[in-house]
Amino acid sequence: MVVSRSTCLRRQVGAVIVKDKKILATGYNGAPSGLAHCLEVGCLRDKLGIPSGERHELCRGLHAEQNAIIQAAYHGVSVNGATLYCTNLPCIICTKMLINAGIQRVVYAEGYTDPLALQMWEESRVTVEQFKPQHGRTKKQRKGT
Numbered sequence: 001m002v003v004s005r006s007t008c009l010r011r012q013v014g015a016v017i018v019k020d021k022k023i024l025a026t027g028y029n030g031a032p033s034g035l036a037h038c039l040e041v042g043c044l045r046d047k048l049g050i051p052s053g054e055r056h057e058l059c060r061g062l063h064a065e066q067n068a069i070i071q072a073a074y075h076g077v078s079v080n081g082a083t084l085y086c087t088n089l090p091c092i093i094c095t096k097m098l099i100n101a102g103i104q105r106v107v108y109a110e111g112y113t114d115p116l117a118l119q120m121w122e123e124s125r126v127t128v129e130q131f132k133p134q135h136g137r138t139k140k141q142r143k144g145t
Contacts, residue, residue, distance in 0.1 A: 002026045003087055007037035008061055010045065010052065012087070015064035017072060017103070019082035025075070027067030031060045053113055056093055065094040069101050079103060089128070092117040099124050107131050 003014030007030035015027045031037045038044075038060055045059055056063075062070070065086055072079045080102030084090075089108045090098060095117040098106065105127045121128045 002028050002064070006030055006064070007039045009038045009043045013064040015068040015084055015086040017068050017079050017082050017084050019079070024077050024079055024082055025068045025072035027062075027064040027069070027071055029061050029064045029067070032062065035060070037061075053091065056091060063091065063094050065090050065098060069097055083107060085131075088112040089114070089130075090117060092120065095120050099126060105129070109133070 001014075002016055003012050005028040006012035006014065007028075011029070013029045017024045017026070041060070045055070048058065050058060065084060068084065069079065081104050082102070083105040084098060084103050085107045087108070088110050089112040090106065091112060091114050095114075099120065103126060106121075107129050109131050111130070
């Protein structure tokens with residue numbers, strides 16, 4: 001449901017932060033509040049021919065995980081010890097933010113090629129799991145030390 005709000009032309013991503021069976025915050029990828037979205041002005045990354053997963057700073061939008069953390073902070077909600085459910089395995093920028101925000105578990109639907117993010121997850125104490133909808137269960141991918 002959250003992903004349907006995405007305004008990105010390349011990839012629609014949603015994120016939900018949950019703790020104690022309660023939704024704390026949601027996020028989707030798109031431009032900052034009040035600014036024109038890529039749906040309206042086009043995609044700079046496409047215009048420049050930038051491949052997926054590279055040069056994140058050359059984008060109008062924030063990632064879904066970033067928006068979920070920001071929404072929680074904006075409303076004064078702690079996400080320490082929470083679980084993040086998201087469309088994709090977070091990129092390196094989001095990985096660092098999630099680790100510092102105190103997220104304890106990440107459950108994602110699809111992979112995302114980012115070797116440095118994978119290394120950081122391995123070093124962290126965050127449990128990272130891929131959701132496998134055909135079985136209705138999660139498959140544990142990695143857990144930091």
